[in-house]
Amino acid sequence: MRYFIEFGGGLGDIFAEVMSRGAYQTLSYLASDDTVEIVLVTHNSQAHELFKWHPNRRQFTIHDHGYCICGTEKEYRAKYELTGLYGLKLPRLPQTRSASVVFYPSPDDTAILDSLPPQYIAVALGAGTTDRFIPLPLAERIISKLLESGSYVVLIGKNYDRSGRKEPVPNISHANLTNLIDRLSVPGTALMLQRAGGLFTSHSASNLLGWYFRKPQLLLYPESVVARHGMSIEHHDSWSFGVVFPETVHSRFDNYRPDMLDKFLSIIRDPEE
Secondary structure (H helix, E strand, O other): OEEEEEEEEOHHHHHHHHHHOOHHHHHHHOOOOOEEEEEEEEOOOOOOHHHHOOOOHHHEEEEEOOOOOOOOHHHHHHHOOOOHHHHOOOOEOOOOOOOOOOOOOOHHHHHHHHHOOOOOEEEEOOOOOHHHOOOHHHHHHHHHHHHHOOOOEEEOOOOOOOOOOOOOOOOOOOOOEEEOOOOOOHHHHHHHHHHOOEEEEOOOHHHHHHHHOOOOEEEEEOHHHHHHHOOOOOOOOOOOHHHHOOOEEEEEHHHOOHHHHHHHHHHHHOOOO
């Protein structure tokens, strides 16, 4: 059988699709004669890595034509002949909701992940757009305090071409700090987050995936995120759903207080508290 599936938006949107539905899981249960046309409509040029090391990769065909700007969907789909997928009326890949999501990292990822200590805090300072980057002076203060607390800190993130964005890198050198920016694939980063004890993050793909894993988070964001997504128990959406979780400590950049870090660390050390 020949199937079709589409993943779109930013990497956080794709992670949400992977985690909340069931088509990605179905890729692991294909019959030997099944094939899947996978269409990526995304501004993250590395999203295709979610499928690159999948054991059934030979049964996939990846179509990545970049992002579709809102309001141009009709023209975009016509340009790349995506309506009916190149004239073909293919059934959508069915969902397998009962199966757990499994990420398939690269061999290089596996060696790096196996070298990390059993307990660490992942730090993701960047995001899809630079306005959501955690300001470096603030990030460096918090990371320094994490290191002073005895935590092992691992920096994550990926550089890719989008309006000149470049992952922020704190100017800190410490034996308990490892910089894995650009060293992990997308599935390797997902697996790294799944194993983390906690996450200090911007409002990003890492933040969203961390919520699906129910990881303790110290989440910081600008006012624009509040205006767009609510970011409160009373007002939230599918991009801010985890603010209702007791293990999420969150704030606007300008409202951050040092006691928020203390609370975050206490949650990591005693999740039942």
